[in-house]
Amino acid sequence: MRRYLGSVIVLFAAILGAGMIAVAFEFPAADIAALITIAAVASAAAGLIGGIALRLLRTRPARLQTLTVALSSVLVAATGVVTAALAMFISLHDLVVLFVVLIVASAVALGAAWQLGDDIDAGAKQVGAYARTMVDVDGRITHGVAPAVTGPGELAALAGELAAVSRRLEESQRRERALEASRRELISWVSHDLRAPLATIRAMAEALDDDVVDDDATVKRYHSQIRTDAERLSALVDDLFELSRINSGSLTLGSEHVDLCDAVADSLAGASAAAELKGVDLRERLGDTPPVEVAAREFCRALDNLFDNAIRHTPPGGTVLIEATGTPDAALVHIRDQCGGIPDHDLPRVFDIAFRGDEARRRDERGGGLGLAITRGLIEAHGGIVTVENGDHGCRFTVRIPAGARR
Structure with missing residues (x-):
C-alpha cells in the first residue's frame, strides 16, 4: 500500500x-x-x-x-x-x-x-x-569514466554508481593480484627454507645412523646442528601460523596489558644479548610518552622482530639506537640501524610477505622473510602503523600507536 x-x-x-x-x-x-x-x-x-x-x-x-x-x-x-x-x-x-x-x-x-x-x-x-566495457575479454576490470548519459537523472546516477563500482572492483582485483603474487613468492621462499634444513637434518641423521661419523666432536657438532635446524623450522612454522591468524582476521590481542615503555624495555632486555654477541652497540633513549597500553605478547613480538632485524643488518661495531618519544596524540618508537640503507625502489615492499631485498640481505635473512610482515600486522591490530625510511648510514623504522589506545 x-x-x-x-x-x-x-x-x-x-x-x-x-x-x-x-x-x-x-x-x-x-x-x-x-x-x-x-x-x-x-x-x-x-x-x-x-x-x-x-x-x-x-x-x-x-x-x-x-x-x-x-x-x-x-x-x-x-x-x-x-x-x-x-x-x-x-x-x-x-x-x-x-x-x-x-x-x-x-x-x-x-x-x-x-x-x-x-x-x-x-x-x-x-x-x-x-x-x-567494465570487463575486458580476459576478465580484468577496466576503469573508465562514466559517460554523459542522455535522459533522466536516475540513469546518469546509475552510470556514476557503475563507475564507482568499477573503481572499487579494479582496486579489489589489484589487491587480489598482489596477494596472489605474494602468496606464490611466500610458497617459493618457505619451500626453500624448509628444504634446506630438512636436507641437513636428514643427511646428518643418516650419517649418525650409519656410523659414518664416530668421533665425539663430530657427533656433538651434528647433534647441535640438528637441534639448531629443528629450532629454525619450529620458528618458521610459528611465523606462518601467526601470519595466518593476522591475514584471516582471527588474531585476538592478549588480555595482559602493559605500558608501552615497559614493553620496549622488556624487548630491549632480550635483544641486548644478540647485540653483544654480534658486537653491535645497542643504545636506548626512552623519553616521556602519552599513556598507551598494549597487549604484552603481541606488541613485544612486533618489537622483537624490529630489534632483531636492526641488529642482524648492522655490521659489527655499528650502533642500533632505540628511542621512545611521544606527541599529544601518539606514542612513537624509533629504531635506527646502520645497515647501509635500503634501495628506494624496495622501501614500499619492506613489510611485504617474504620480502628480502638485495642479495646481501637475503644471505643474512633467517626464516621465511615473515618477521616484518608479522610486525606490521601486529602493530595495525593495535590501531597503529609502522613505517620505514632511509637515514644516515641506515634505516629508521617508526612505530606509532595512538594515545589512549586500549585493547
Whole structure:
C-alpha cells in the first residue's frame, strides 16, 4: 500500500483543489458535488483501463510505456471533462471546441512522451554500453569514466554508481593480484627454507645412523646442528601460523596489558644479548610518552622482530639506537640501524610477505622473510602503523600507536 500512497495523496489534493476553485467562483454546492462525482467516476474508469494497459506493457520499451502514460493521462482528462460537460448540458458547439483543444493538447503530450521515451532509451543504451566495457575479454576490470548519459537523472546516477563500482572492483582485483603474487613468492621462499634444513637434518641423521661419523666432536657438532635446524623450522612454522591468524582476521590481542615503555624495555632486555654477541652497540633513549597500553605478547613480538632485524643488518661495531618519544596524540618508537640503507625502489615492499631485498640481505635473512610482515600486522591490530625510511648510514623504522589506545 505504501507504494500507492503518493498517488492517493495527489488524487485527494486535486479533488480538494477543484472544490476550492468551484467555491471561489460561487458554484452551488450541489453542482460542485455532481461535477466532482461525475468527473471522478469517469476518470477512474479511464484511469483503470490505462493502468491495466501500462501494467501489461511494463516489460516493453520505455518509449511505448511513456506513450501509454501520456495517452492514459489524456484519456482520463478527456473522459472526465466530456462526461461532466454532457451532464451539465453544454452546447454542441462548446463540446466541439473542447474536443479540438483536447486533440491539440493530446498531440503535444504524445510528442513530449515520445521524446522522453527516446531519451530514456538512448540513456539506457549508453549505460548498457558502459557496463559492457567494465570487463575486458580476459576478465580484468577496466576503469573508465562514466559517460554523459542522455535522459533522466536516475540513469546518469546509475552510470556514476557503475563507475564507482568499477573503481572499487579494479582496486579489489589489484589487491587480489598482489596477494596472489605474494602468496606464490611466500610458497617459493618457505619451500626453500624448509628444504634446506630438512636436507641437513636428514643427511646428518643418516650419517649418525650409519656410523659414518664416530668421533665425539663430530657427533656433538651434528647433534647441535640438528637441534639448531629443528629450532629454525619450529620458528618458521610459528611465523606462518601467526601470519595466518593476522591475514584471516582471527588474531585476538592478549588480555595482559602493559605500558608501552615497559614493553620496549622488556624487548630491549632480550635483544641486548644478540647485540653483544654480534658486537653491535645497542643504545636506548626512552623519553616521556602519552599513556598507551598494549597487549604484552603481541606488541613485544612486533618489537622483537624490529630489534632483531636492526641488529642482524648492522655490521659489527655499528650502533642500533632505540628511542621512545611521544606527541599529544601518539606514542612513537624509533629504531635506527646502520645497515647501509635500503634501495628506494624496495622501501614500499619492506613489510611485504617474504620480502628480502638485495642479495646481501637475503644471505643474512633467517626464516621465511615473515618477521616484518608479522610486525606490521601486529602493530595495525593495535590501531597503529609502522613505517620505514632511509637515514644516515641506515634505516629508521617508526612505530606509532595512538594515545589512549586500549585493547
